[in-house]
Amino acid sequence: MSGTLGTRLFLAGITLVLAVLLLPKAINDPGFFLQIVIYGTADGAIFALIALGYTMVYGIIELINFAHGDIFTLGYFIAIPLIGAFGLSEGSPVSIGMIVVLLVVTAIVMVIDGGINVVIERVAYRPLRSAPRLAILITAVGVSFILEGIMYVWQGANNVHFPDLLPDTRFPLFGASLAVKDIIVIVSALVLVVLLNVFINGTKLGKAMRATAQDREAAQLMGININRTIAATFFIGAALAAAGGIIFGLYFNNIRFDEGFIAGLFAFTAAVFGGIGNIQGAALGGLFIGLVQAFSNSYYQAALTDVWIFAILILVLVFRPAGLLGMQVPEK
Amino acid sequence: MSRPLPRSDAPMRWAMGTFKDRNRTIYTLLIIGVLLWPSIADVTTGGSGNHLVSTAADAGVYVLLAIGLNVVVGFAGLLDLGYAAFFAIGAYTVGLFASGQLSGSPLQHEFHVPFWVLILAAMFIAAAFGAILGAPTLRLRGDYLAIVTLGFGEIVPRVFRFLGAGSPIGNWTGGVNGISAIDPPKLPGFISGPWFGSPIQFVAPFDFSDSNWAPMDFYWLIVLLVAICIVLATNLYNSRLGRAWMAVREDEVAAAASGINTVAIKLLAFSIGASFAGLAGCYYGAKLSLVSSENFEFIVSVSILIMVVLGGMGNIPGVIVGALTIYIVQFFVLTNLPDYAVALSNLVGLGFLNQSGPGWVGLHDEVQRLNYIVFGLILVVVMLLRPQGLFPSRIREQELEKGTAEEAVFDVREATD
Numbered sequence: 001m002s003g004t005l006g007t008r009l010f011l012a013g014i015t016l017v018l019a020v021l022l023l024p025k026a027i028n029d030p031g032f033f034l035q036i037v038i039y040g041t042a043d044g045a046i047f048a049l050i051a052l053g054y055t056m057v058y059g060i061i062e063l064i065n066f067a068h069g070d071i072f073t074l075g076y077f078i079a080i081p082l083i084g085a086f087g088l089s090e091g092s093p094v095s096i097g098m099i100v101v102l103l104v105v106t107a108i109v110m111v112i113d114g115g116i117n118v119v120i121e122r123v124a125y126r127p128l129r130s131a132p133r134l135a136i137l138i139t140a141v142g143v144s145f146i147l148e149g150i151m152y153v154w155q156g157a158n159n160v161h162f163p164d165l166l167p168d169t170r171f172p173l174f175g176a177s178l179a180v181k182d183i184i185v186i187v188s189a190l191v192l193v194v195l196l197n198v199f200i201n202g203t204k205l206g207k208a209m210r211a212t213a214q215d216r217e218a219a220q221l222m223g224i225n226i227n228r229t230i231a232a233t234f235f236i237g238a239a240l241a242a243a244g245g246i247i248f249g250l251y252f253n254n255i256r257f258d259e260g261f262i263a264g265l266f267a268f269t270a271a272v273f274g275g276i277g278n279i280q281g282a283a284l285g286g287l288f289i290g291l292v293q294a295f296s297n298s299y300y301q302a303a304l305t306d307v308w309i310f311a312i313l314i315l316v317l318v319f320r321p322a323g324l325l326g327m328q329v330p331e332k
Numbered sequence: 333m334s335r336p337l338p339r340s341d342a343p344m345r346w347a348m349g350t351f352k353d354r355n356r357t358i359y360t361l362l363i364i365g366v367l368l369w370p371s372i373a374d375v376t377t378g379g380s381g382n383h384l385v386s387t388a389a390d391a392g393v394y395v396l397l398a399i400g401l402n403v404v405v406g407f408a409g410l411l412d413l414g415y416a417a418f419f420a421i422g423a424y425t426v427g428l429f430a431s432g433q434l435s436g437s438p439l440q441h442e443f444h445v446p447f448w449v450l451i452l453a454a455m456f457i458a459a460a461f462g463a464i465l466g467a468p469t470l471r472l473r474g475d476y477l478a479i480v481t482l483g484f485g486e487i488v489p490r491v492f493r494f495l496g497a498g499s500p501i502g503n504w505t506g507g508v509n510g511i512s513a514i515d516p517p518k519l520p521g522f523i524s525g526p527w528f529g530s531p532i533q534f535v536a537p538f539d540f541s542d543s544n545w546a547p548m549d550f551y552w553l554i555v556l557l558v559a560i561c562i563v564l565a566t567n568l569y570n571s572r573l574g575r576a577w578m579a580v581r582e583d584e585v586a587a588a589a590s591g592i593n594t595v596a597i598k599l600l601a602f603s604i605g606a607s608f609a610g611l612a613g614c615y616y617g618a619k620l621s622l623v624s625s626e627n628f629e630f631i632v633s634v635s636i637l638i639m640v641v642l643g644g645m646g647n648i649p650g651v652i653v654g655a656l657t658i659y660i661v662q663f664f665v666l667t668n669l670p671d672y673a674v675a676l677s678n679l680v681g682l683g684f685l686n687q688s689g690p691g692w693v694g695l696h697d698e699v700q701r702l703n704y705i706v707f708g709l710i711l712v713v714v715m716l717l718r719p720q721g722l723f724p725s726r727i728r729e730q731e732l733e734k735g736t737a738e739e740a741v742f743d744v745r746e747a748t749d
Contacts, residue, residue, distance in 0.1 A: 062475065064475075064478070064479075123712075124712050124716070127716055128715065128716065128719050131715075131719030131720070132641075132645070132719060132720060134405070134411065134637070134641045134645065135641065135715045135719035135720075136715075137411075137637075137641075138637070138638055138641050138642070138711055138715050139711065139712045139715045139716070141634055141638065141708075141711060142707075142708040142709070142710070142711030142712035142715065143708065143712060144708070145704050145705070145707050145708030145711065146704070146705050146708035146709060146712070147708075148704050148708075149701075149702065149703070149704025149705030149706075149707075149708060150705060152701060152704055153701045153702065153705070265482070265486070265630070268479075269483070272479055301494070301500075303490070303493070303494045304490070304494055306486060306487075306490055307486075307487050307490050307491060307494070310482075310483035310484070310486045310487045311483070311487060313479065313480075313483040314469075314480050314483045314484065314487075317469065317472065317476050317479060317480050318468045318469060318472075318480075321472045321476050
């Protein structure tokens with residue numbers, strides 16, 4: 001992580017502040033500290049999955065896609081009836097069959113949610129691509145309202161319960177306890193991030209995405225189908241958010257129709273923190289946000305957690321505007 | 333009426349001229365509407381129009397906010413996603429310094445600063461916060477400013493909510509409950525009369541919250557404030573500073589090369605925009621006599637932005653129309669839509685729809701559930717049909733037409749390969 005002197009000072013400052021704030025607590029009760037780290041990592045993994053979609057969409061068409069958080073919630077909502085349709089319910093015995101069914105359900109939901117996002121892009125964003133940039137931002141807000149409205153009409157204004165399918169087994173670990181759920185959440189998020197990385201860097205479509213993000217017109221002149229590439233970006237972003245929604249459901253079991261929006265804002269913060277447009281950056285940013293949230297909730301005032309997260313966002317932008325892993329991009 | 337208009341009849345000629353100039357038409361209609369509104373409200377409700385007048389005064393707050401955000405977004409082209417934060421700062425200024433709130437704080441002393449002083453103070457404080465936030469971030473790329481303001485907009489209401497009873501540094505802001513019993517504006521003496529819905533009399537001291545003339549005086553106060561702000565914003569737009577803002581908006585590099593100090597200019601736009609929100613917040617707190625952190629959430633910032641973009645960025649009359657339209661949709665149409673639906677179904681003989689049954693909670697509640705979808709659809713459809721807004725400024729309109737023409741050429745090239 002090289003950079004200017006200011007950047008280094010800033011990173012050193014962050015490290016110092018974190019050390020001063022957290023080291024005494026960690027030494028005082030290492031088991032509890034580790035527990036918070038586990039919890040924050042699992043939470044951060046979910047933020048990372050949402051942040052990936054944000055960062056990809058922003059990278060390719062420079063849109064802050066306010067509807068993305070609701071796409072995440074929609075994945076959660078769609079999965080519930082599907083799980084029921086496959087005959088799974090709370091208390092179903094854990095078996096290989098159940099895991100296969102869960103994977104199938106996840107795949108179906110990812111495709112449905114991705115398809116919905118492609119339709120949204122086609123109807124609400126593509127016609128406005130050459131319009132003033134704020135117009136498309138407003139339609140994104142409008143789409144967010146529509147999605148929330150649909151989920152509200154569908155499931156009501158209360159918390160919607162997700163069947164608690166995973167076993168509650170816990171292993172002791174250096175004074176903390178590691179749940180099977182934690183492992184599943186972290187591992188599945190990790191697998192998805194790695195797959196996405198392979199896709200972006202190793203396939204032709206991924207190459208087209210990177211080219212389009214860099215210079216849309218030049219990419220078009222090279223024979224890349226811009227519309228299809230952007231649609232694919234929206235599809236993948238939504239599919240990852242849908243997977244995040246299901247993982248969230250399996251882990252937390254409750255969400256309300258409008259809670260995805262604020263989760264989306266946090267995920268966006270994560271994307272900016274890691275360097276907007278940067279895949280690894282978004283994953284790292286999500287992890288960081290999850291950890292900050294866990295530490296602040298457990299050690300300090302929970303009411304101020306959001307304040308710290310957004311304050312970090314502002315500080316990062318002031319001192320290292322390209323994010324932790326982003327490159328310095330000159331203004332177009 | 334084929335008689336030609338006499339040339340000396342200036343008001344008539346002005347009125348005829350309005351039909352050629354869209355903005356003048358809007359202003360004329362607005363002035364007529366504002367003057368007639370109290371009478372219209374009284375007639376349509378059979379003498380109890382106070383509620384409608386009060387609602388119109390609340391709508392005026394959003395008009396103020398939209399005019400202010402238009403300076404930032406429309407004139408200078410900076411995207412502010414946390415504008416409600418400055419609104420909150422203005423409202424909490426009047427809340428803290430014109431109520432008994434601070435007697436419970438570690439200061440143990442309450443302030444009752446007159447409203448008229450607080451208006452200026454709120455504008456100044458909001459502008460100062462705008463400068464503090466803008467100074468380090470305005471050097472960055474345009475989008476980063478949007479993100480920073482988004483973060484700031486999220487932080488401010490949360491901090492106000494946190495600094496209530498039980499916070500480590502004492503109860504300053506009343507926390508979740510907010511601040512209530514805020515002093516109304518007062519004047520040493522004023523003439524009340526039919527314009528305030530009371531007999532002509534000299535009242536000293538004049539208290540704005542007196543129920544003899546309560547919503548009417550607030551209504552005329554916001555009309556006055558909005559009028560002042562329109563004049564201010566229009567003059568800014570036509571000034572050297574306004575032209576500099578436009579230059580920065582269109583091409584920052586070229587503007588800088590022409591000798592414009594772009595950072596200073598943007599900072600001014602940001603601060604001046606914030607001061608308008610401070611003013612609106614101050615009036616809002618004094619009229620409602622209550623400020624609470626939940627009135628300044630992200631959705632408020634987004635709503636104001638929608639008003640500006642939907643009305644037509646950069647064009648003050650357009651922005652006012654946008655603000656009124658969105659306000660009417662949000663607080664009138666959407667809240668009354670279920671009742672309209674019920675009335676309609678009764679009218680056409682589908683009254684059975686109002687019964688609730690399995691999977692159906694009755695037409696009223698079913699329609700109410702659709703509020704989010706209806707509002708979202710309105711935003712998407714209006715933006716798709718008029719991406720430049722309802723009444724964009726002439727200059728922007730021409731720029732946009734030119735822009736789309738260039739895109740069209742590009743599309744042809746795409747189609748041929």
